[in-house]
Amino acid sequence: MAGEVTVDALPYIDQGYDDAGVRESALAMVEEECRRYRPTKNYLDHLPPLNANAFETELMASEFERIQNRQPMETLSMKRYELPPPPSGKLSEVSAWQESIENSMAQLEHQWVRAMNLELMLDYGIESWKAYLEVIAALQAKTLTQLQESKKQIQDINWQRKQAQTHAGEKLKSLEANWVLLVSKNYEIEQKCAELEDQLQKALMKIESLKARKSTTLTNGDT
Template sequence: MAGEVVVDALPYIDQGYDEPGVREAASAMVEEECRRFRPTKNYLEHLPPLNVTSFETPMMHTEFERLQNRLPMDTMSMKRYELPPPPSGKLNEEKAWFECVENSQAQLEHQAVRILNLQLMLEYCCPAWQRYLQTLSDCEKIAMKKIAVLRQALQEVNWQRKSLQTKGGEQLKSLEAKWVALVSHNYEIEQACCLAEEYILNMGNQLKTYKQQREEYLRQQQQQQQQQQVVAQQEIEEDVEEKNDETKKDENETEIEEAEDHSQEQVENITTNQDDED
C-alpha cells in the first residue's frame, strides 16, 4: 500500500539491544542516514502554512522588534506616581498649578482604587481562589480520566502488539528452524554433488587412463603379434631353407651314390670283361 510504513523490528522478542555497542551503532546508522537523506517531496504540503505570529500581541510584537534590533529595554516609568510642581518658568501661571492639582487628584483616585481592590480581594479572594482551585481540581480529574483511558488504550495496544509479536516470533523461530534445516540439507546436497562430481571426474580420469593403457596394451600386443609373425615367418623361411638344403643334400647324396654305384658297375663290368678275355 502506498504510504504504508513497514516496521521490521520486534522489540518484544528481539534480543541483544542491551549489549555494549548496539546503541552507538544504531545512533551512527541514524546519523549516517540523516546525513545522506535528501527529501524529494514536501511531506507537510497537506497542512496549512504555519503562522508563528498569530499569538503575538502588539506589545509582544514591539518587544520582539526591540530584541531583534538589539535595543536596550525601556526602564519603568515612575512619572505617574510623581507630583511634580510647575516648571520654574510657569510658577506664576494659574493653569500650570491647576494641571498639577488635577494630576494630584488623579494619583489620589488611583491609590483609592487600589485600596478598594485590596479590600475586595481580602473579602472575596479566598472564595474565588477556592472556586478556582476547585475548577482546577475538576479539570485535573477530567484530564486524569482521559489519561487513564489513553493509558488503558495504550496498554491494550501494547498487549496486542506483544501478543502479535509473540505469535509472530514463534512462527519466525519455526520458519527459521525450517530454513536452517533446508539450508543444511542444501549444503549436504551440494557437498554430495561436489563429491559426486569429484568421483565422476576421477572415474573419467581413470577411464581415460584405462583407455590409454588398453590402447597401449593393444598396441604392444599388436606389435608382439607382428614380431611373432615376423619371427614365425623367419622360422618358417629358415625351416623351408633347411628343408630345401636337406633335400638338395639328399639329392646330391643320392646322385653321388648313384654315381658311385654306376662307377662300381662299370668297374665290375670292366673287370668281368677282362676276365672273359683272359
Template sequence: MALTYHSVPEVLVDALPYFDIGYEDTGVRESALALVEEETRRYKPTKNYLEQLGQPNYHSFETEVMKNEFERLSNRLPMDMLSMKRYELPVPPAGKQTDVTAWNECVENSYAQLEHQTTRILNLELMWDYGANTWKIYNSALQTMLEQAQKQLLELRKRVQEINFQRKHEQTQAGHKLNSLEQTWVGLVSKNYEIECAIAELEKDNQNLRKRKEGKRI
C-alpha cells in the same frame, strides 16, 4: 533482525523483540550501528518534506508593543524607566502661578489622582471581603483539573501497558509459530535429503546391475 523496505513511507519491521534472543551478544550492537552509519552516509535528502505545509509566519502573533520591544533588544537599547508622572501633583510653572486655567488643570489632576486612589482602596476592600473565596474557588478548579489530568495519565499508562501486553502476546505466539514452521521445514528438508540419498543409492545399485548384466552378455 532485519528491515524490509517497501514503497516509501511503508516500513515492515521484521523483528520480534519480546521473543527474539541474541540482542546482547557480542558484535550485534556494533553491526546494527554500522548498518545505520552506512545508510546515513548513503542517504542524501534532496526534497523538502515540509513543503506541503507552506512557509511558516513566525511574526503573525507579534503585536506592535512586542515588535517595538524586539527591536529595542536587537539594538541593545536600555528599557524605558517606569513613568511616575501620573502619580505626581505638580503645581503650575513659575510663569503661570497667577493663571487660573493652569490651576484648574492642577486641581482636575488632583481629582483624578484622588479618584484613582479611591478605586484602589475599593479594590483592596473587595479583595479583603471576597478574595479568599475567589482563591478557594480557583484552587478548587485547579485541583479538579489536576485530578482529571492524573486520571487521563493513568488511563494512558494503562492503555500503553495493555498495548505492550498485547504486543508481547502476539509476538510470543508468532515466535512459537515460526519455531514450529522452522522445525517442520527442517524436518522436510531432512526427509528430502534422505530421499535424495536413497535415490542416489538406488541409481548406484541400478548402474551396478546394468554393468553386471552387460558383463554377462559379453
C-alpha cells in the same frame, strides 16, 4: 503499495539483542543510511506556508522591531505618581496651580481605588481563590483521568502486540521445526539415493565384468 515498509522484527520473540556488538552494529547501519540518504523533495510541500506573524500584535511588532534595532527599552515613567508644584516661573498663575490640584486629586482618587480593591480582596479574595483552586483541582483530575486512559491504551496495545508476536513466534517455531524435519528427510533421501547409485554402479560394473569374462571364455573354447 509504494513506500510500504514490511517490519519483520518481533521484539517479544527475537533473541540476541543484548549480545555484544549488536547495538553498535545497528547504530552503524543507521549512521550509514543517514549518510547515504539524500531527500529529493521538501517533505513539507503539502503544508501551507508558515505565517509567523499570525498572533503578533502591534505592541509585539513594535517591541520586536526595537529588539532588532538594538534600542534600549523605555523606562517606566513615574511622573503620574509625582505631585510637583507649579514651575517657579508660574507660581503666580492660577491655571498652573489648578493643574497641580487636579493632579493631586487624580492621585488621591487612585489611592482610594487601591484601598477599595484591597478591602474587596479581604472580603471576597478568599472565596475567589477557593473557586479558582476548585477549577484547578477539576482540571487536574480530568488530566489525570486522561493520563490513566492513555496509559491503559498503551498497555492494551503492547499486550496485543505481545499476544500477536507470541502467536507468530509459536507458528514460526513450528514452521522452522517442520523445515528442519523436511531438510533432514531430504538429506537422508539424498544419502540413500547416493548409496543406491553407488550400489547400482558396482552392480553394473560387476555385470560388465562377468560379461567380459564370459565372452573371453567362449572365445577361448571356440579356439
